[in-house]
Amino acid sequence: MAEPFKNLLSPELVRVAGAHLSRAWPGFDRARFEAHALDGLEALEMKARAMHIADAFEATLPDDFDHAATVIEASLAPAPAPDDDSLGFRTTDAGLAGWIGWPLGEFIARRGVASEAHARRALVALHALTQRFSGEFAIRPLIVAYPDLVFATLQRWTVDPSAHVRRLASEGSRPRLPWGLQLKALIADPTPTEPILRALVDDPSAYVRRSVANHLNDIARDHPQRVVDWLAEFLPDAQPPRRALLKHASRTLLKHGHRPTLAAWGLGGRYTGAATLAITPAEVAIGDAVELELHLRAKATRSQVLAIDLIVHFPRPGGATRKVFKGWTFRLAGRDARTLRRKLSLRPVTTRRMHAGAASVEVQVNGDVVAEGGFLILSS
Structure with missing residues (x-):
């Protein structure tokens, strides 16, 4: 320990x-x-x-x-x-x-x-x-x-x-x-x-x-617009160290699907395609994990750059708490399909206690929610 x-x-x-x-x-x-x-x-x-x-x-x-x-x-x-x-x-x-x-x-x-x-x-x-x-x-x-x-x-x-x-x-x-x-x-x-x-x-x-x-x-x-203004001024022709700085500075806005920030990073286009989310198992005890499987199929003929995040609504007494998990960023070719998998741990941590109840997951692509699912958290 x-x-x-x-x-x-x-x-x-x-x-x-x-x-x-x-x-x-x-x-x-x-x-x-x-x-x-x-x-x-x-x-x-x-x-x-x-x-x-x-x-x-x-x-x-x-x-x-x-x-x-x-x-x-x-x-x-x-x-x-x-x-x-x-x-x-x-x-x-x-x-x-x-x-x-x-x-x-x-x-x-x-x-x-x-x-x-x-x-x-x-x-x-x-x-x-x-x-x-x-x-x-x-x-x-x-x-x-x-x-x-x-x-x-x-x-x-x-x-x-x-x-x-x-x-x-x-x-x-x-x-x-x-x-x-x-x-x-x-x-x-x-x-x-x-x-x-x-x-x-x-x-x-x-x-x-x-x-x-x-x-x-x-x-x-x-003041999200202030950071958007920084991107407009400092991102063009930025060398790798400055680019890394600006990307880290943008992380919260990117995770929350802030459209002007997504656009500054070339991620502002709406996803054209289908998305389905499967979550297994449907019921899980605190301390275990669920597996998320996301299937994407592009309908556009041109490739699309996608920034994908997972928004999880965890149950808590009197309501729910929202947590955004960074997912994937990649280019999806025209008419292409891709399946993505991720495990979501339900182990309590210092910054997040787990409670029994219904949880939900939203898949956000370039700022838009394109798929949803849910599961039940059981007392351990």
């Missing part, structure tokens, strides 16, 4: 953090820090552990924020080379890095929002921290409190030698970062981040470009 994710913030890591902070500041009350941080830690889940350890930092690091930030910076492991965008961050004898950066960043954010002067000092500390973990969670309260200051800083960071710092410019300002504070002002109007994304769209690091793609995908959820 895999180690629980929460154990990335372990009691041993707390003790090592105490040792490195003591090295950086001889006046650090290591015993008090460890007692505070370890009290009840093992009963907590991942995010709660990060907040709990941050509470211990607040209780024991200097009240003077500049002093506290200097202590944190001195406790960190050496920064990677500027062109090293690997994710092998971990705490070693050389200093702190990796997941301890989450509570350290939380401490910096809590102190940083107190004043604009504190925010400026916090940004310096996050510039260092993000090269040993990430500052994407910590910078978000600063964006809310001091947007002009932070956006000007992020714009400068788009040309920083470190790929980790350039990534933070995009990742930290994503409107809907998972696990992070939602930036409601940017959900309503993402205009402030557009210059940042433009500066990074052709970044030499795939790590940075993937963040730009995820940022654009966030924007697509609320």
